[in-house]
Amino acid sequence: MRHPPRSVLAAVAGAVALIGSVTVPVLTASGAVPACSVEYSVTSQWDSGFQGAMKITNNAAAMSSWSLAFDFAGGQKLTQGWNAKWSQSGTTVTAASESYNGSLATGASVSAGFIASWSGSNAVPTSFKLNGTSCNTAVEPSPTPEPTDPADDGPPVLRASGNKLVDAGGATRRLLGVNRSGGEFMCVQGRGIFDGPVDDASVKAIADWKANTVRIPLNEECWLGLSTIDPAYAGANYINAVKDLVAKVKAHGMTPVVELHWTYGQYTGNSAGCSDVHASCQKPMPDMQYTPSFWASVANTFKNDRTVVFDLFNEPYPDRATSTTTQAWQCWRDGGSCPGIGYEVAGMQDLVDSVRGTGATNLILAGGIAYSNDLSQWLTYRPADPAGNLAAAWHVYNFNTCANESCWNSTLAPVAAQVPLVAGEIGENTCAHGFIDQVMKWFDDRGLSYLGWTWNTWDCSSGTSLISSYDGTPTAFGTGLRDHLRALNG
Template sequence: MKLKPIFRVGIVCAVILAIACAGFSLSTHSAHAEAPLSSVYGLHVSGNQLLNGDNQTIRLLGVNRSGTEYKCVNNAGIFDGPSDAASVDAMVSWHINAVRIPLNEDCWLWINGAQNAYSGSAYQQAIVDYVNLLDSKGIIPILDLHWTAAGSTTPFSQQPMPDVDHSGDFWWSVASTFSNNSSVIFNLFNEPHADSDGGACWRNGSPSPSTAPCASQNYAVAGMQTLLDKVRGAGAGNVVMLDGWGYANYIGGVLDNLPSDPNNNLMISAHVYDNSGCNSTSCYDQQYAAVANQLPVVFGELGESDCQHGFVDTAMNWADQHGIGYMGWAWDTYDCGSFPSLISDYNGTPTAFGQGFKDHFSALYP
């Protein structure tokens, strides 16, 4: 399967500094998550539908807000661009109802030399404040564990699978913080792509490095069941989103490998790009439709590498016909020729690529 390109990582990782390990973490119970608007409160799964507290069907139609996974470890801030009310109002003007927020486990936990100014309580409070702001505008926040690293290594890139060392602690802490906010969706791990036994590795992980079913990984791997157990153990009944494997492009095997959830609150995310392995309506028919008949499905990342929108238009039209949501990558202002940026400024001016999403959202919600 053709893998998704790494143009996102290259933009932010030109310089990697050697950072010493700091052997402490931070409790997060002081963070305060405010009550969201009723339209996004009480999110839960029923069959293949995502519903709110009034049992109205919710289809996630939104964007990814990249930056919070990399700015902190580059000692350059927390958000890439503004995170104020005006910037969220620009999203509202696009009729967006969900924003996916990529996170860095070391910045949240304040470990492995993560800078004090942009990690620990500062990072956590910034995320809580942004979640509260999105809630106040009727937008569903999706918290995504995006960058991780085992041991004393600082996360500067996407890893194949989450690690036993920190990823469980991350989710216990995040879930504890947001357990009383049922508008928040937890996306357990971005783009799993271990090249060992895909389904078994994805679900169960490996307790030791280089052992089955994740034998190709040189660190102890936390599977989706372990991370889900951490979320539920922290008392959070929130909806949990699971990326498929193969850089989240393959979800055909997830139904046979689902982790056990006492809350039955799981949904599935596929990442779809023009240069992904599954990138045609015939493949969507074959692989994605059957999953969407059983569980809620979203294209958690949807993008196009040529700064146009013909490919994503086709994908969105197919998703509309099957009750599947989609989220554009990404609400950032990089050069659209090398990074699929939806906007040219944070007032919401669309790029040629972003125009496709804006027009599509507006047609659905005129």
């Protein structure tokens, strides 16, 4: 536990001119409850320093870890703190939960304190964010946003109806488009937020392919603003960049899919992508420490915009860690202590609960095991969704196990007969498009959805890059997807 050293307290007691407590009131609209509230107190102050106290109350979905961010407005400098992991970058102060106080149930509170220096003025911070969500402010509950009219230029509000995706008018819709990689890795590598431009011209280039959907991979540590990430690419800066890209995608009439790609938790077992505990590679399953908080924050950010689709976790592979397929599917749905995985796992049910606990009813995608290539028991282990707005996600490349029509007919067709099916990633590592042509035909014949990997200017001979320039110039591989989308959508 972090407490102020006894010597510091003694010095404060001897030198302080006690000024009492200055508390930031919890400001809410009449009858409204903020997602979180923060009471900030200056409990004592002396010539060059002061002691502060924080009481944080969570009014949203339960979280297993928390991170509070605020800005000092008077040049104050943090010197030490307790009951949280304190840090300061510029004017921004972050207090992240310790291992012993990270769990914060709905309605629960936690307190922390600090000592800081000041000169000139000791202005009280005016805004606070808990896991990226603004505290102390709320508005009267607004009416449920009207679904986007299919005749409008913007994307439709989608929902699962039987095994179809439909819009507000009941018309069947398909998600057809691309992935825009970068948000999952640039920030954790300290190189930025996105890989390449995400300005209006580059987003318009995607729309010019007649794509109607863009999937946006994310990094949970960057979104939550954890202390290991450069603040320039984390927390509010990261969230605002994602929101801006989502807005641009929508402005061009396309559906944004926000997806959790890289997560926390050390895994060094079979097929490990890295040995790093941090979110620097694909892990076999999401972690209970941060992922539920990530999805609660993302859902709170976009719950009033039901055109945004939530893809829970990129490519689960608990099957590489467990002894049996049954154990893998149980881990996938229920999480907890999974064989072969050293951290506590957040199962798909935990993540659905985190999203729905915010009141968000947005469409949710859940990918299967074996890097989302195996849906053989998806229907058996599908998580319960109180909103009834859940679809299956599947990934396929020419080198995957389930990469032929026989497998698709036996394992995909039964799923697609009961729930909407979205191929969140399709691709091949041949710098050609013969394989994805087969995938697209199979999905077209059944009215299903698919998204090409990826709208980045990488070398298609060593990966699956759709473009050689962000103006939309396709690679040989990308030509196949571009021409097909244009033929489908005119």
